[in-house]
Amino acid sequence: MQQTRYLSDNRLISTAEYQTAAEQYRGLLLCPLCGEKAWFIKEVSSENINRAACFAAHHQQGCEAATLRLNTEDDTTDSNKTDKVREPSARYAPAGLWQSIKAPQLGGVDGYDVSTALRQLLSHLCRNRDFANQGQKIQLLTAAGRELIAGKLADYLVHINDISDKHLQALYIFWGQINNVNEREFENPVDDELWLNTGDYRKEPSVFIDADLRYSLIRRFKLTDLDALSGADFILLGHAGKSPQGKFTLHIAMSKYIAFRLYGVS
Structure with missing residues (x-):
């Protein structure tokens, strides 16, 4: 256009x-x-x-x-990366088993890492927004084995259009689509900010990335241009905050707690 x-x-x-x-x-x-x-x-x-x-x-x-034409990365061989992950122990299940009515736990040192689990879940949600309404269960652990969340997937999954005050102060899995990217630079680079906006940055939810997380994000996803995130689907494990103006802001602790489906242009 x-x-x-x-x-x-x-x-x-x-x-x-x-x-x-x-x-x-x-x-x-x-x-x-x-x-x-x-x-x-x-x-x-x-x-x-x-x-x-x-x-x-x-x-x-x-x-x-x-x-x-917007081509999701799922149309490329990148979508087969999870096939190369080693077989997890019996306590866990391959990410592909999200299709199970009662999918077993994912994450932790003995299973698929949190980043892989989130990426697989995002793929399913993009194909079927009601995917989580089948009674699936989820358990996400830190690398050290500490439990982050556990229970019914539907209880923890929140689309950006459905964020409300009840989602403040606790860990949830938020997902949706990034519309535009805004980098804000300050005199001190330590204060630099990256905002992944889902639409109108004044009113609609945004993902806040500080300077340290920005560099980690670039390395993890091999981003040569942050504008490549415009139009991308995203999913994250994090907290929601709210400004005095009523805008919700999403925060993550580490770059492994966010995943994307990027779109190339042809």
């Missing part, structure tokens, strides 16, 4: 307009035809690809504004 709709006043804006005032427009863009949230994609010029700046969205089926 070369144009997108600006939510605040309903007018169409171009990529050039967006780049002159990105802070104003970020998180407030919609597909002009199907109304799905949109985001900005930078121009790329290299030996392998030449692509003009544009807007993208997870369009509704059949939307004629869709000019790019």
